Amino acid sequence: MYVAVKGGETAIENAHAWLAEERRGDTDVAELSLAQIREQLGLAVNRVMAEGSLYDPDLAALAIKQARGDLIEAIFLIRAYRTTLPRFGYTQPVETGEMACDRRISATFKDAPGGQVLGPTFDYTHRLLDFKLAAEGEVPPAAAAEPREERTPHISEFLQGEDIIQSEPESDAVPGDLTREPMEFPSNRPLRLQSLTRGDEGFVLGMAYSTQRGYARNHAFVGELRIGKVAVEMEVPELGFAIEIGEIELTECETVNQFKGSKTEPPQFTRGYGLVFGQSERKSIAMALVDRALRWEELGEDDLGAPAQDEEFVLSHADNIQATGFLEHIKLPHYVDFQSELELVRKLRREAEARVASGADVPEAAE
Amino acid sequence: MANETEIDAEVRRGWMSLLAKAPESALMALWGEVSERPAFEWLRAPEVGGVMVRGRMGGTGAAFNLGEMTVTRCSLVLADGTVGHGYVQGRSKPKAEAAALIDALMQTGAAASVRAVVLDPLAGQMRAAKAARAAKAAATKVEFFTMVRGED
Incomplete structure (x- = not known):
């Protein structure tokens, strides 16, 4: 018989002290600074900001250090910190058309104004380990050319002119905020986008990939992918006008999807949209594909029963902090729960054995 | 004032x-x-908080909530009654204080010297950093050329 007991304080304390020691690792090796993490593991920092849903590179670097590089643990730390912050307000929507682009490519238009700007990309590298990085060394400076002064227009503007792509009308509708009210179904596109942009990269990637493999295929082209900085503007009540309160790096992906038309819509191109904190290219493309798949109902498409069309399935499982919280809780003490399960199975076993002994109806399947 | x-x-x-x-x-x-x-004197001592950043669906459409960013704000008043506000990105209280003091001074007779000593050089540094990035991006712009196909 198990009974509820207290205890373990010393064990827990000692475990945490050992954790701190293991986190530090071999003290003959120099300790990592937050600036090193921020500057040299920038894409990990970006992922923690995106899924932690808080743009602050220094905090994300601290979380990564504290979590020993476990990014989901780091995201958990950021989400927990986020809840302690007073909310000063909501910004005006960022204008990605004004982005200072580090990278801007289109898979649909070769000669778009502004051109194909590769930026600091892994694309076209050979994915061979570079053993030179194992040694310290100077990096030769990157090449420079005449900088572009004018704004870089969105590629979709060109299709819009021909009225052959679904438009995205501007609106002043106030979007729901899932950090304030729990998600309810059926949901709507603003809430889906908020959920996807902070969703687990691996999960959103898997969902997007499933559409490419045929589960609600939506024939996506990357109409445009851009990475760069945008200013963030907010109305400040004390002033009575809006000021820029900062600048953030974003990755935006707009897909152009083939669409034969439906009962309600003429043949045209449709759109999927991804917008993610930081340089998060894979995530933003995946987000755009899943966004498009989830729009089946508004476009009058058939429900094919595909997982990526099921918003309740996608949105309820995209959040890695909810998921890991529920998953990992089963390792914590369940002594009393398990004791009752044990009693139940013993009782069933006794009854089954009694039936066998008496020669009564033994079910075939039990053999 | x-x-x-x-x-x-x-x-x-x-x-x-x-x-x-x-x-x-x-x-x-x-x-x-x-x-x-x-x-x-402080009207509101520096305080760290978050703001919810919004995006637009499709870059141009209706708004959605993208995620939060950290912001530090404060308000102060000079002896002559001039009020300065600081709203800065991140969690630095000294930076918010400096921003609020500069905002106040820019409304006084000290404006010209603060602009010359702080704002103009700061704007210059930030413009230069932005231009340096834009120049590197420009160097990665693809110049397409057509291969001779030899079909004729």
Whole structure:
């Protein structure tokens, strides 16, 4: 018989002290600074900001250090910190058309104004380990050319002119905020986008990939992918006008999807949209594909029963902090729960054995 | 003291936006060169919080909530009654204080010297950093050329 007991304080304390020691690792090796993490593991920092849903590179670097590089643990730390912050307000929507682009490519238009700007990309590298990085060394400076002064227009503007792509009308509708009210179904596109942009990269990637493999295929082209900085503007009540309160790096992906038309819509191109904190290219493309798949109902498409069309399935499982919280809780003490399960199975076993002994109806399947 | 209504909102918006986005180290280094530090009282001591950043669906459509960013804000009043506000990105209280003091001084007779010592050099540094990035991006722009196909 198990009974509820207290205890373990010393064990827990000692475990945490050992954790701190293991986190530090071999003290003959120099300790990592937050600036090193921020500057040299920038894409990990970006992922923690995106899924932690808080743009602050220094905090994300601290979380990564504290979590020993476990990014989901780091995201958990950021989400927990986020809840302690007073909310000063909501910004005006960022204008990605004004982005200072580090990278801007289109898979649909070769000669778009502004051109194909590769930026600091892994694309076209050979994915061979570079053993030179194992040694310290100077990096030769990157090449420079005449900088572009004018704004870089969105590629979709060109299709819009021909009225052959679904438009995205501007609106002043106030979007729901899932950090304030729990998600309810059926949901709507603003809430889906908020959920996807902070969703687990691996999960959103898997969902997007499933559409490419045929589960609600939506024939996506990357109409445009851009990475760069945008200013963030907010109305400040004390002033009575809006000021820029900062600048953030974003990755935006707009897909152009083939669409034969439906009962309600003429043949045209449709759109999927991804917008993610930081340089998060894979995530933003995946987000755009899943966004498009989830729009089946508004476009009058058939429900094919595909997982990526099921918003309740996608949105309820995209959040890695909810998921890991529920998953990992089963390792914590369940002594009393398990004791009752044990009693139940013993009782069933006794009854089954009694039936066998008496020669009564033994079910075939039990053999 | 200058009357606040005399300050052009667009001009004030300009310096407040610059201060919000400025790298802390650059701002504090330039602010350190300002010798005259006025006495002030807090109207609101520096406080760290979050704002919810919004995006637009499809880049141009209706708004959605993208995620939060950290912001530090404070408000203060100089001895002559001039009120300064600081709203800066990140969690630095010293940076918010410097921004609020500069905002206040920019409404006084010290405006020209603060602009010359802090704002103009700061704007110059930030423009240069932005131009350097844009120049590297420009160097990665693809120049297409057509291969001779030899079909004729």
